[in-house]
Amino acid sequence: MANDDGRPLPQPRGPPPGATAPPEHVDKPQVYEIFHGSKPEDRDGSLASAPTSPEAPNNKRPTIADGLKTIKSDDWLKVHQIPCARQGFLTGIGAGALIGAGRYLFGARVPKAANWAAGGFLLGSIIQWEFCQYSRTQERVAMARAVEIIDRKQAEKKAKAEEAARRRAEANEKAKEAAQKSWYKFW
Structure with a gap:
């Protein structure tokens, strides 16, 4: 069997070291699964050579060059x-x-001041990016809370109606x- 993208499904590995035996009604326990890209380990912790099949993909770790190719x-x-990119860059x-400019004015030579400027650019961009992302997350949480409150109010209003x-x-x-009852009474 294989996943939708053609990779083989994870294989069971068995119970962890030191685990107790499974109950009698369990024939074959599945505790661990081997996922794509992982290698099984021996009891001593060293990596065992996993049998490779022709249809199994290459199990090497991605590199920075692989990331840059994407x-x-x-x-x-x-x-x-x-x-948040615009805010971060600005x-x-x-x-x-x-x-x-501050480093240059306080006596540093141009290359050293340029290095400080590049570092300041990176640091300022990263800090602003993270702050903006944090603010967006908080805003998203607040909006979800507001939508939840509005939905609850609408449900209460609908229930009252x-x-x-x-x-x-x-x-x-x-x-x-009362209209169908007769207006007179026989006792």
């Missing part, structure tokens, strides 16, 4: 569409310029029953 050229054209530019409609229907039934 970046497309039009990704650079869409940087402005990434949330803050980084300002921080880099301020720190670089249904209760009022039920009471009106009961009052109409009582009024019809």
